Amino acid sequence: MRNDDAHNHDLSISTTNDGIPSRVALATIFSEVHTERLILRRLRDDDGPAMFAVHGDLETNRYNPTGPDPDFATSEERLRLWRQNWEEYGIGYWAVTLPQTEDILGFGGVRPLIWRDRDVLNLYYRFAPSAWGNGYATELAQTAVVLSRKHLPQWPVIVRTRAENIAAIRTAERSGLLRHPALDTEHIVFTLGWTPY
Numbered sequence: 273m274r275n276d277d278a279h280n281h282d283l284s285i286s287t288t289n290d291g292i293p294s295r296v297a298l299a300t301i302f303s304e305v306h307t308e309r310l311i312l313r314r315l316r317d318d319d320g321p322a323m324f325a326v327h328g329d330l331e332t333n334r335y336n337p338t339g340p341d342p343d344f345a346t347s348e349e350r351l352r353l354w355r356q357n358w359e360e361y362g363i364g365y366w367a368v369t370l371p372q373t374e375d376i377l378g379f380g381g382v383r384p385l386i387w388r389d390r391d392v393l394n395l396y397y398r399f400a401p402s403a404w405g406n407g408y409a410t411e412l413a414q415t416a417v418v419l420s421r422k423h424l425p426q427w428p429v430i431v432r433t434r435a436e437n438i439a440a441i442r443t444a445e446r447s448g449l450l451r452h453p454a455l456d457t458e459h460i461v462f463t464l465g466w467t468p469y
C-alpha cells in the first residue's frame with residue numbers, strides 16, 4: 273500500500289490534551305490519500321450528485337434496512353453531516369476516484385461517532401455496482417484502518433453489517449477486524465482495538 277501519509281510520517285503531530293491529534297494535524301494526513309490504485313479525498317460540497325447516484329441506488333442498498341435515499345435532498349443532507357466530521361475532527365469519509373478521472377466510484381473510510389457510549393471510528397464502504405469486484409473496497413478499508421490505528425489508536429474501529437452481506441463481511445475481515453458477537457445488535461459487529469472496560 274502506498275499513500276500520502278508517507279510524507280507525514282516524520283512530522284511531529286500536535287495533539288490535544290487527551291492525546292488525540294489536532295484537527296489540523298489529522299486533516300493534513302487524511303484529506304487526500306493515494307493508494308496503489310485509488311485517490312481517497314475529503315468530501316466536497318459539490319459531491320451531492322455522486323452521493324445520490326451511490327446512495328439512491330437500489331442495488332447498493334440491498335442490505336440496508338432503510339433502503340436507498342429516496343431523493344437528492346436526503347443525499348445532500350447526508351453529505352452535509354459527513355462534511356461536518358471533517359470540519360470538526362479533520363477526518364471523515366472519503367470520496368473515491370481513480371487518478372485519471374474525477375468520477376466518483378464510491379464512498380467510505382472512517383468517521384468518528386459515539387457508539388455504546390464510546391468514541392469509535394465507524395468503517396464504511398459503499399461503491400457503485402459498476403466498480404464492484406475489483407478489490408477497491410478492500411484497498412480503501414485497509415488504508416483507512418492502517419491510518420486510523422497509527423494516528424488514532426485510542427479509538428476502536430468498528431463495522432456493523434447485516435449477516436447476509438458477505439461482501440461487506442469479507443471486506444471487514446480483510447481489513448483486520450474481528451467478529452465481536454457480544455456487541456451484536458440487529459447488525460453483526462466487527463471490531464479492532466475494542467478493549468473491555
Ligand SMILES: CC(C)(COP(=O)(O)OP(=O)(O)OC[C@H]1O[C@@H](n2cnc3c(N)ncnc32)[C@H](O)[C@@H]1OP(=O)(O)O)[C@@H](O)C(=O)NCCC(=O)NCCS
Pocket residue numbers: 331332333334335397398399400403404405406407408409410411432433434437438439440442443446
Ligand atoms: C461491500 C462492497 C463495498 C464491496 O466492494 P468491492 O470493491 O466489490 O469489494 P472487494 O472487491 O474489495 O471484495 C471484498 C471481498 O468481498 C468479496 N465479495 C465481493 N463481492 C462479493 C459478492 N457479491 N458475494 C460474495 N463475496 C463478495 C470479495 O471476494 C472479497 O473477498 P476475498 O478477499 O475473500 O475474495 C460493495 O459490494 C458494495 O458497495 N455493496 C453495497 C454497499 C454495502 O453493502 N456496504 C456495506 C455497508 S455495511
